[in-house]
Amino acid sequence: MGNVLVFAEHHKGKFPKSTLVALQAGKEAVGKLGGNCLAAVVGSGVEGAAQALTGYGLTKVLVADDPALANYLADVYAAALAQIIKAHEVSLLIATSTAIGKDLLPRVAARLGVGMASDVVGINADGTFTRPMYAGNVMATVSLDGAVKVISIRGTAFDATQAGDQAPVEKVTLSLDAADKKMRFVSFDEIKSDRPSLTEARIVVSGGRGLKSGENFTTYLEPLVDALGAAMGASRAAVDAGFVPNDLQVGQTGKVVAPELYFAVGISGAIQHLAGMKDSKVIVAVNKDPEAPIFSIADYGLVADLFKAVPELTEEVKKIKG
Amino acid sequence: MKTLVTVKRVPDPESTIRVKPDGSGIVTENVKYVINPFDEIAIEEALRIKEKQGGGEVVLVSIGAKVVSEQLRTGLAMGADRAIFVACEQELDSLAVARLLAKIVERENPELLVMGKQAIDDDANQAGQMLAALLGWPQATFASKLEFSADQKSVQVTREVDGGLETIGFALPGVITADLRLNEPRYASLPGIMKARKKEIKEISVSELGVDITSRLKIQKLTPPAKKQGGKKVETVQALVDLLHTEAKVI
Ligand SMILES: Cc1cc2nc3c(=O)[nH]c(=O)nc-3n(C[C@H](O)[C@H](O)[C@H](O)COP(=O)(O)OP(=O)(O)OC[C@H]3O[C@@H](n4cnc5c(N)ncnc54)[C@H](O)[C@@H]3O)c2cc1C
Ligand SMILES: Nc1ncnc2c1ncn2[C@@H]1O[C@H](COP(=O)(O)O)[C@@H](O)[C@H]1O
Numbered sequence: 001m002g003n004v005l006v007f008a009e010h011h012k013g014k015f016p017k018s019t020l021v022a023l024q025a026g027k028e029a030v031g032k033l034g035g036n037c038l039a040a041v042v043g044s045g046v047e048g049a050a051q052a053l054t055g056y057g058l059t060k061v062l063v064a065d066d067p068a069l070a071n072y073l074a075d076v077y078a079a080a081l082a083q084i085i086k087a088h089e090v091s092l093l094i095a096t097s098t099a100i101g102k103d104l105l106p107r108v109a110a111r112l113g114v115g116m117a118s119d120v121v122g123i124n125a126d127g128t129f130t131r132p133m134y135a136g137n138v139m140a141t142v143s144l145d146g147a148v149k150v151i152s153i154r155g156t157a158f159d160a161t162q163a164g165d166q167a168p169v170e171k172v173t174l175s176l177d178a179a180d181k182k183m184r185f186v187s188f189d190e191i192k193s194d195r196p197s198l199t200e201a202r203i204v205v206s207g208g209r210g211l212k213s214g215e216n217f218t219t220y221l222e223p224l225v226d227a228l229g230a231a232m233g234a235s236r237a238a239v240d241a242g243f244v245p246n247d248l249q250v251g252q253t254g255k256v257v258a259p260e261l262y263f264a265v266g267i268s269g270a271i272q273h274l275a276g277m278k279d280s281k282v283i284v285a286v287n288k289d290p291e292a293p294i295f296s297i298a299d300y301g302l303v304a305d306l307f308k309a310v311p312e313l314t315e316e317v318k319k320i321k322g
Numbered sequence: 323m324k325t326l327v328t329v330k331r332v333p334d335p336e337s338t339i340r341v342k343p344d345g346s347g348i349v350t351e352n353v354k355y356v357i358n359p360f361d362e363i364a365i366e367e368a369l370r371i372k373e374k375q376g377g378g379e380v381v382l383v384s385i386g387a388k389v390v391s392e393q394l395r396t397g398l399a400m401g402a403d404r405a406i407f408v409a410c411e412q413e414l415d416s417l418a419v420a421r422l423l424a425k426i427v428e429r430e431n432p433e434l435l436v437m438g439k440q441a442i443d444d445d446a447n448q449a450g451q452m453l454a455a456l457l458g459w460p461q462a463t464f465a466s467k468l469e470f471s472a473d474q475k476s477v478q479v480t481r482e483v484d485g486g487l488e489t490i491g492f493a494l495p496g497v498i499t500a501d502l503r504l505n506e507p508r509y510a511s512l513p514g515i516m517k518a519r520k521k522e523i524k525e526i527s528v529s530e531l532g533v534d535i536t537s538r539l540k541i542q543k544l545t546p547p548a549k550k551q552g553g554k555k556v557e558t559v560q561a562l563v564d565l566l567h568t569e570a571k572v573i
Contacts, residue, residue: 011485073490074451074461099483103463106416106448110455115417115538118446128542133445137339138348141542182460182496186478186489197485203572228573236502246466246482246503253360253440253502261572272335278550282570284562290555299553299570302562309559316563320573 001034002091003059007081008039009100013049017200018096020160023056025123025153026094027161032125035091038062039167040084042077044070050169057164062088064172071185072100078107079180084172085112085148097152097256105152114146119256121157135252136275155199156258156279191245198248201231203261206250206277209237210266210287210306217243220310221265227317233257233277235267251276266306269294286310323378323474323494325368326432328423329397329405330358331390332443345543357393360438362400363500366507367468368436369401375474379403383426385410385419391523398518399510405523406430408531415539416448423449424456425531432495434477439464439499450499460492464501 006026008019026037036059041050043065050063064080081104085093093108095101097119109116121139122130128143129151144150198204205228207221217238225232233255234248250257252275262280267273269285269292277283278297285298288305295301302309333339334354342349357365368380382397382405384390394405408422427435440447454461462479466487469478478491482501510518528535556562566573 074454074463078455099464099481102447103451103461106446106451107455107461109448110417110420110452113417115415116446116448117539118448132547133544134333134339134348134443135335135445136547138341139545139547141545143540143542145536145538145540179458182492183462184491186491188486188488190486240503246487246501247485252442252445261566261570282566282572283550284566295555296552297550300562300565301552301555302559303555304559312559313563316559317573320563320567 002089003035004029004037004092004094005085005088005090006037006039007093007095007101007104008041008053009095009098010041010043010046010049013043013046015052016197017160018098018155021155021158022094022096022153023053023058024158024161027057028158029092029094029123032123033092033127036060038088038090040064040081042069042080047169047171054167054169055163056161056167058167061167061169062172063169064174066174066176068176068181073183073185074103074107075183076176076180077104078111079176080174081108082111083174087172091148093148093150095152096155098155101152105150109150112148114148114150115144116150116152117142117144118152120151120153132275135271136278137271154256156256191247195225196229196231198231198233198250198255199257201259203228203230204233204250204257204259204277204280205230205263205265206233206235206267207238207243207265208235208267209241211238211243214243220307224263224310224314224317227314227321235273264294264298265310267294268292269297323371323375323434324381324430324432325371325378325434325436326381326383326427326430327361327364327368327397327402328435328437328449329361329365329382329384329390329393330438330441331355331384331386331393332358332441335359335442341544341546345545347544355389355392357396358438358441360440360442360500362507363502363504364436364438365397365400365402366505367500369508370505371434371468371470381406381430381432383408383423385414385422387411394523395518396510398521399515400508401514404521407523407525408528409525410528410535412535413537413541414535415537416444416446417452417539418535418537419449420452420456421533422528422531422535423453425533427453427457434494435497437497437499439501450497454497457497460496461499462490462492462496463499465498466501466503468498
């Protein structure tokens with residue numbers, strides 16, 4: 001087994017939990033399959049930031065620093081990673097299935113002419129991987145042939161990695177040509193929020209079409225979200241209707257979350273929604289329809305009109321929290 | 323502009339998917355098949371581009387068994403001009419799909435490729451990115467808005483990413499993969515369905531394309547997921563909060 005390389009996604013030099021989770025998957029892979037665990041920090045002016053990853057028991061932290069890498073762009077980042085992989089005897093590339101991970105890894109795999117497994121939830125000792133298919137209706141055991149294996153992992157399936165021995169930082173030299181730089185960053189319209197991020201929060205409160213409007217999200221759901229110190233999520237129907245921004249969508253084709261506590265409020269529980277939250281430890285459903293499928297997976301189900309129940313819920317939560 | 327749109331035949335998202343007892347595949351009896359929902363959005367976008375630009379061609383491509391012609395016919399009824407069917411009975415991973423598509427692109431020379439971001443059967447979310455890599459083309463995945471330059475030689479794409487909306491730009495040709503909010507696909511009209519009967523679906527064999535389609539990703543076994551059992555119904559908000567506090571100890 002060659003080395004395991006973890007793509008260490010960062011946001012302006014900060015490493016989110018999803019990156020620490022990928023490092024954990026990398027260390028687990030090394031434990032089961034052998035090799036060394038390396039991290040790759042890619043960007044412009046990120047040498048200092050890379051220091052933050054030296055204390056996690058990795059073998060090396062590789063830094064690819066180039067002005068062309070200032071903004072994440074699939075073509076130039078894929079070129080950079082492919083070069084790092086070739087130069088460091090990498091046989092397994094790992095990143096978390098974030099928007100960037102999903103965009104980047106298949107491009108790297110195809111550049112190397114190798115296959116990829118997406119959304120891996122288990123790295124097995126025999127070298128196979130476990131991943132969901134069909135909106136989580138099926139779990140597949142898959143193998144990958146080829147000199148390099150590429151996997152994206154589900155952030156909910158691994159823990160954030162713990163501190164460990166110090167690793168050295170090593171600069172890598174890249175040669176990026178014009179053919180790798182056809183894409184251009186234009187702008188990022190950030191949705192600012194003071195709440196915890198959906199994929200990192202201990203509690204998630206999601207609203208669905210039952211909320212009926214964006215205003216109702218603000219008047220009914222948000223006070224509960226904030227009383228719990230939770231992150232806010234939504235069903236596709238709520239996002240499509242424009243009640244809340246798209247990055248709150250939980251589900252098969254949105255974000256996958258597995259918090260300690262998940263509230264589904266006015267959400268029917270379509271399989272595509274369940275695919276994104278059914279691994280939550282405790283699930284609460286509030287729905288006026290006793291037959292709603294969400295109740296079949298909810299640990300605690302409350303059949304009620306949400307417009308009456310949610311304000312009460314918020315008050316009770318506040319009492320407990322003092 | 324000539325646009326190539328990829329179309330995958332997948333089980334209807336409303337259908338219940340079960341694993342065969344021996345784990346070799348899914349139960350296909352009584353499963354209805356449809357165009358992958360993201361590919362439907364891709365077709366719609368290509369049609370809108372053509373309508374807006376007042377010209378061009380929308381060509382559909384699907385790889386699979388003979389039955390995929392049903393989905394191609396539906397896409398033609400929506401308004402696409404013609405279709406290509408690559409006959410292949412064997413299961414393919416996204417890399418093999420991308421390799422075949424790369425050959426079709428070589429033959430067809432489109433200025434734009436619009437694909438779905440993800441097939442809802444394998445949930446891979448790979449083929450578009452892989453095809454872009456093989457062609458050396460730029461890519462814009464998870465697209466929610468496209469804006470072409472006046473000369474139609476470049477495009478700016480708004481993408482649904484973590485934490486907001488990102489806009490990137492590039493000169494064509496390029497690959498775009500559709501997300502849910504790019505548009506609302508139209509239904510095929512009756513005249514559309516009639517016209518589609520006469521539109522061409524050209525069949526091409528894998529051997530003609532001369533591509534190695536060995537899948538690198540091999541499925542060893544399928545199993546049903548662990549079942550999560552529903553718990554209890556609670557009568558009042560107060561009871562719910564009490565249980566969350568004292569029994570589940572999560573608040
Ligand atoms: C390709 C594809 C991908 C998809 N991806 C996703 C995804 O990632 N995430 C996702 O969520 N969905 C996804 N979907 C959509 C999914 O199939 C459902 O349509 C969607 O989840 C329904 O959202 P909802 O539960 O909010 O709405 P509905 O199904 O309309 O349910 C609304 C619920 O609110 C309840 N309600 C109404 N009023 C009240 C009230 N006053 N008090 C209490 N309860 C009330 C109703 O009883 C009902 O159960 C996808 C679909 C497709 C085809
Ligand atoms: N067999 C196929 N035929 C045509 N297009 C396909 C096929 N498989 C995948 N695609 C396209 O690639 C996209 C992503 O697929 P996937 O990588 O499997 O998630 C789909 O939305 C389709 O547009």
